[in-house]
Amino acid sequence: MGRWWIPAAGALALVSVLLGAMVGPAGPTWWRVPLALLDHLPLVSLDSGVTSREWTIIWDIRMPRVVLASLVGSMLSLSGASYQGVFRNPLVDPYLLGVAAGAGLGATLVFTLNRTGSSTWIIDPLPLSAFVGGLLAVLVTYVVGTAFGGQKSASTLVLAGVAVTALATAIQTFVLQRHTDVVRQVYSWILGRLSSATWGDVRLVLPYVVVSSAVLFMHRRLLDIMRVGDDEATALGASVNRVRIIVVIAATLGTSAVVAVSGLIGFVGIIVPHAVRLLAGASYRVIVPLSLLMGASFLIIADIPGRVLQNPSETPIGVVTAFLGAPFFLLLLRTKQGTR
Amino acid sequence: MSKKSIRQFRGVTRRTFLAVGASALLFAACGNSGQSAADTVAEASSDTAVPEVSTNKIVSLSATATEMLYAIGAQDQLVAVDNYSNYPEAAASFENKIDASQPSAEAIAALDATVVLLAYDPGNLQTQLEALGITVWTGAAATSFDDSYKQITELGELTGKSTEAEALVASMKSDIETAVSSMELPDAPVSYFYELDNTYFSVTSNTFVGQIMSQFMLQNIADTAEAGNDYPQLSQEAIISANPQLVFLADTKCCQQDAQSVAARPGWNKIDAVAKGNVVELDDDVASRWGPRVVDLVKQVAAAVAKFVETSKK
Numbered sequence: 340m341g342r343w344w345i346p347a348a349g350a351l352a353l354v355s356v357l358l359g360a361m362v363g364p365a366g367p368t369w370w371r372v373p374l375a376l377l378d379h380l381p382l383v384s385l386d387s388g389v390t391s392r393e394w395t396i397i398w399d400i401r402m403p404r405v406v407l408a409s410l411v412g413s414m415l416s417l418s419g420a421s422y423q424g425v426f427r428n429p430l431v432d433p434y435l436l437g438v439a440a441g442a443g444l445g446a447t448l449v450f451t452l453n454r455t456g457s458s459t460w461i462i463d464p465l466p467l468s469a470f471v472g473g474l475l476a477v478l479v480t481y482v483v484g485t486a487f488g489g490q491k492s493a494s495t496l497v498l499a500g501v502a503v504t505a506l507a508t509a510i511q512t513f514v515l516q517r518h519t520d521v522v523r524q525v526y527s528w529i530l531g532r533l534s535s536a537t538w539g540d541v542r543l544v545l546p547y548v549v550v551s552s553a554v555l556f557m558h559r560r561l562l563d564i565m566r567v568g569d570d571e572a573t574a575l576g577a578s579v580n581r582v583r584i585i586v587v588i589a590a591t592l593g594t595s596a597v598v599a600v601s602g603l604i605g606f607v608g609i610i611v612p613h614a615v616r617l618l619a620g621a622s623y624r625v626i627v628p629l630s631l632l633m634g635a636s637f638l639i640i641a642d643i644p645g646r647v648l649q650n651p652s653e654t655p656i657g658v659v660t661a662f663l664g665a666p667f668f669l670l671l672l673r674t675k676q677g678t679r
Numbered sequence: 680m681s682k683k684s685i686r687q688f689r690g691v692t693r694r695t696f697l698a699v700g701a702s703a704l705l706f707a708a709c710g711n712s713g714q715s716a717a718d719t720v721a722e723a724s725s726d727t728a729v730p731e732v733s734t735n736k737i738v739s740l741s742a743t744a745t746e747m748l749y750a751i752g753a754q755d756q757l758v759a760v761d762n763y764s765n766y767p768e769a770a771a772s773f774e775n776k777i778d779a780s781q782p783s784a785e786a787i788a789a790l791d792a793t794v795v796l797l798a799y800d801p802g803n804l805q806t807q808l809e810a811l812g813i814t815v816w817t818g819a820a821a822t823s824f825d826d827s828y829k830q831i832t833e834l835g836e837l838t839g840k841s842t843e844a845e846a847l848v849a850s851m852k853s854d855i856e857t858a859v860s861s862m863e864l865p866d867a868p869v870s871y872f873y874e875l876d877n878t879y880f881s882v883t884s885n886t887f888v889g890q891i892m893s894q895f896m897l898q899n900i901a902d903t904a905e906a907g908n909d910y911p912q913l914s915q916e917a918i919i920s921a922n923p924q925l926v927f928l929a930d931t932k933c934c935q936q937d938a939q940s941v942a943a944r945p946g947w948n949k950i951d952a953v954a955k956g957n958v959v960e961l962d963d964d965v966a967s968r969w970g971p972r973v974v975d976l977v978k979q980v981a982a983a984v985a986k987f988v989e990t991s992k993k
Contacts (some may be wrong), residue, residue: 365789535802
């Protein structure tokens with residue numbers, strides 16, 4: 340039974356990618372899009388009837404956001420699932436240890452220091468600074484949390500994350516108060532965005548997502564052992580703290596990278612892993628690959644209504660994920676309660 | 680959970696997934712029906728081979744640029760404006776309105792736009808638009824009159840309305856000069872507080888507005904507030920103790936402030952400007968844009984200063 344979920348989720352992801360490439364306010368009629376994509380495969384030649392401008396829309400506007408949505412969605416879901424595993428806390432999301440607040444502070448600093456735009460820079464400083472901010476925040480959380488943690492390091496770490504988040508948010512508020520002219524840019528970044536995705540963004544996050552996912556993938560059996568509790572897992576031969584550190588580092592690295600390019604997209608990291616658990620069971624051998632695939636599908640699909648609802652404007656992706664995600668999640672929870 | 684209940688539960692969630700999938704397909708269908716209609720229009724217009732007279736189709740994502748276009752008579756080239764473009768009346772009632780903080784390159788392409796006017800780039804918009812062969816013009820917030828004139832001239836060239844643009848710049852220059860030179864300036868510097876909102880954010884003399892004020896022998900009380908920050912937030916205590924002789928309200932629309940509400944603030948009736956009726960109500964939009972209506976702002980400030988000079992003589 341369980342093994343059917345993975346091919347099914349894979350198929351759903353493929354369908355999502357196709358849907359993502361087909362829907363939008365401009366571009367060719369929807370059925371021409373798959374033909375055009377096939378036509379551009381090596382050794383395939385088809386008459387798709389798509390003009391070069393339409394192909395630009397498909398390939399340079401829609402595909403980067405579809406691919407980026409899949410990377411961001413799968414990374415956030417996977418990180419969320421892993422954090423929930425190592426902290427044995429179902430409410431944990433990938434922003435727990437201060438990534439979001441740190442990245443937000445980093446982004447705010449770039450906007451205030453670089454008001455003329457980033458055209459003179461070789462590398463776009465915005466994702467870089469958000470990435471560094473996110474990593475630094477988690478590093479501080481980690482140092483503080485383990486310095487005083489002792490045996491209870493898991494909960495101390497979470498509390499340290501809360502403190503670091505509050506501190507970084509306070510600094511961000513102070514900086515914004517002194518630079519009110521950038522409030523609009525920062526606000527738009529915080530809402531999260533996939534609409535401005537380019538292939539450059541995809542290239543930027545791809546290595547981090549691949550490495551982080553691979554590390555988390557390799558730890559899926561150890562995450563299962565962690566479920567029984569620190570003492571029992573140690574008795575079973577797992578070095579609990581080492582696993583926790585590695586998983587946290589990998590999840591943070593991936594999360595920081597995706598937050599840096601897409602802003603804060605909420606809810607994905609909590610909803611998708613829980614939906615997966617409710618559907619396919621609690622074993623991380625299934626949760627890890629399923630979170631990856633379902634996270635990708637969820638965010639690609641959530642990105643679609645935003646393009647057409649308020650045409651010619653975009654609805655922020657963070658609004659759509661919460662709007663679709665919250666009722667869906669409540670429905671799942673209710674169903675779960677009913678079957679207890 | 681018993682095996683049976685698990686099965687039931689999975690059945691329910693499977694149905695939920697089907698429902699989600701179906702609604703996604705619905706979205707797909709909606710998106711595409713609209714889009715094929717747009718395609719037909721686009722094809723039809725390219726078939727009829729329009730002659731080369733101002734084939735620009737401009738999307739303005741800058742309220743100031745919109746005002747400039749209307750002032751030089753290039754408004755018929757506009758196909759969409761942003762949601763802040765509320766002047767003149769015709770721009771306010773424009774059918775196609777785009778949220779400038781969340782624009783979509785694809786939607787702009789669907790409007791068949793050839794030129795997009797920006798005040799700032801919210802993301803990679805310029806890169807995306809240029810990939811679609813759309814020209815992007817950026818007119819960042821002006822820091823001087825010359826900036827503003829330069830932008831009008833550029834828009835004139837872009838729209839084939841250079842003569843009109845030159846005439847507009849010339850008339851703005853002469854109007855501003857007349858407004859300043861035709862009045863009696865105060866003998867000594869007059870202190871003022873410029874209110875951006877009702878939490879007392881202000882501007883320094885380095886800003887565009889600040890420069891306008893400086894032409895009238897006005898001295899900004901916010902200049903020394905925070906080094907390096909041209910938009911400082913002042914405290915009520917600082918404002919009251921600085922005792923400005925003039926107060927300019929650039930928050931009459933955003934925050935519904937007026938001379939009366941300012942006078943009602945505790946302690947503010949001790950301020951010279953409030954006690955002597957020198958609180959000036961500005962239009963937020965006029966005061967925050969750098970288009971042709973800068974002239975109106977200059978005239979309003981001139982009138983306020985003239986009134987101040989007049990009353991202080993008595």
